[in-house]
Amino acid sequence: MHYFTAHLAGTGGLLKVTPEDFVVEELPAYPPSGEGSHLFLTVEKRGITTQEMVRRIARELGISPDDIGTAGQKDRQAVARQMVSVPALDPLRASNLKLEGVEVLNAARHQNKLRTGHLRGNRFTITLRGVTDGAEARARAILDVLCASWLPNRFGAQRFGMHGDNAAAGRALLRGERRESDRFRRRFLISAFQSLLFNRYLEQRIADGALHRVIEGDVLQRTQTGGIFVAVPRDAAYNQVQLEMRQIVPTGPMFGNKMYRTGDGTAAQTREAAILEAEGIDGALFDPLGKLATGTRRPLLVRIEGTSARQSDDALVISFALPSGSYATVLLEEVMKPDAPLKHPGDS
Numbered sequence: 001m002h003y004f005t006a007h008l009a010g011t012g013g014l015l016k017v018t019p020e021d022f023v024v025e026e027l028p029a030y031p032p033s034g035e036g037s038h039l040f041l042t043v044e045k046r047g048i049t050t051q052e053m054v055r056r057i058a059r060e061l062g063i064s065p066d067d068i069g070t071a072g073q074k075d076r077q078a079v080a081r082q083m084v085s086v087p088a089l090d091p092l093r094a095s096n097l098k099l100e101g102v103e104v105l106n107a108a109r110h111q112n113k114l115r116t117g118h119l120r121g122n123r124f125t126i127t128l129r130g131v132t133d134g135a136e137a138r139a140r141a142i143l144d145v146l147c148a149s150w151l152p153n154r155f156g157a158q159r160f161g162m163h164g165d166n167a168a169a170g171r172a173l174l175r176g177e178r179r180e181s182d183r184f185r186r187r188f189l190i191s192a193f194q195s196l197l198f199n200r201y202l203e204q205r206i207a208d209g210a211l212h213r214v215i216e217g218d219v220l221q222r223t224q225t226g227g228i229f230v231a232v233p234r235d236a237a238y239n240q241v242q243l244e245m246r247q248i249v250p251t252g253p254m255f256g257n258k259m260y261r262t263g264d265g266t267a268a269q270t271r272e273a274a275i276l277e278a279e280g281i282d283g284a285l286f287d288p289l290g291k292l293a294t295g296t297r298r299p300l301l302v303r304i305e306g307t308s309a310r311q312s313d314d315a316l317v318i319s320f321a322l323p324s325g326s327y328a329t330v331l332l333e334e335v336m337k338p339d340a341p342l343k344h345p346g347d348s
Contacts, residue, residue, distance in 0.1 A: 001341065002206040003334055004152050005142045010337025011135035011316055013128035015329075019046050021127040022078040024328070026071060027120040027321065036111035038069075039088040041095065041104050042081065048101040049076045054084065056099050061086060069114030072122070072324065075158075081105065085114035119324040123306065126328065128316045128336065136311035139318060142335050143307045150246065150301035151334070152211065154202050155195040156327030157341035166192035174285050174293075183292070190293050194254045201252045201275050202300055211250075211300060214239045217266020220248045221299050228297055230263045249301045256295015257287045302326045 016022050032040040045053045050073045058065040067087055074080035086094050088109055095107035132138070160166045170193030172178035173186060180186045205211045214220065218231040220239060223246055231239050242248045253259060253272050262268040276283055286293045305321040318335065322328060329342040336342075 002203050005145050005334050008142050009138055011131045011138050013131035016077045017129050019079050023125040025081040025123045029118045029120045032108035032110035036109045038085045038110050038113055039091055039094050040108050040110050041084050042106040044081045044103050046079050046101050050074050053102050071119040121323045123321040124328045125319045130314050131316045135316045136309050139309040139335050147304050151304050153299055153302045154199045154330050156329040159195050160192050167196035187292050197275050198252050214243055215268045217263030217268030219251045219260050219297050221251050222248055249299045251297035252300050254296045254298050256293040259295030260297050
């Protein structure tokens with residue numbers, strides 16, 4: 001793993017000694033309107049996955065888990081405050097739910113069911129225990145660099161399963177060396193392999209000192225609107241200034257049959273082709289998968305907001321906010337500098 005802040009010493013420490021050491025709060029994409037046939041519940045869960053929370057709420061309300069909407073999945077070993085939607089059949093009962101591991105904090109009506117991705121980001125308050133002396137100063141120095149340069153947007157180790165073998169299984173599926181009848185499981189494993197390929201592309205950009213440099217043929221994303229376009233030579237100097245001002249960021253490949261492509265015959269295309277070649281994969285293998293692997297672009301860099309660090313004895317409390325889809329453990333790895341990627345058995 002190539003740490004972007006490898007030149008700065010880490011804090012060390014242990015993560016998630018207790019669920020209360022990892023507090024995450026969803027930042028919703030929009031507030032509930034106050035009227036409609038659905039009820040948006042702000043809930044706090046402890047020690048259970050989001051899926052288990054949904055099952056418990058459904059069982060208590062006598063509805064199907066499919067009737068409940070969530071914007072994102074949250075770890076088991078954490079205190080998580082997130083929003084779920086339920087049909088507003090019995091608002092009083094729903095708004096006063098208190099189940100094992102689940103408590104409703106607030107309720108409001110809305111017209112539509114909550115959908116995956118209806119999320120602006122997440123705010124984290126994390127306690128690291130057993131950190132080194134001077135950990136606060138070390139953490140602040142690292143956070144300052146990452147706030148200025150933005151965070152490399154790699155997928156965290158939990159994306160690849162408890163044993164880290166999901167990507168290998170996805171690769172075997174893609175190559176026809178493994179069969180999987182369950183469609184959800186197939187999509188999940190293929191997605192893990194796509195994520196591994198993205199991480200390798202990102203790691204190579206970091207290793208080459210090219211994370212903050214526009215490469216000819218790059219697919220660039222506008223940070224305000226999300227629009228994407230291909231870098232061409234005539235705009236190279238202008239695009240580089242835009243990147244330095246964080247008006248745009250380079251994207252990396254989530255390979256698939258409808259992925260937005262780099263410029264033909266460009267340096268960026270060569271880089272992406274090399275990632276597939278190293279795995280012995282022909283990009284055409286994604287084509288027959290259809291909706292199982294449409295592919296997309298993922299920004300190589302994301303903004304960090306609201307950072308703070310405070311040390312008391314050997315405990316360090318760090319707070320920050322990240323966009324939806326980015327991993328807190330990736331930032332924590334930069335801060336802690338562990339010998340291996342952070343993994344949390346039992347997390348969702």
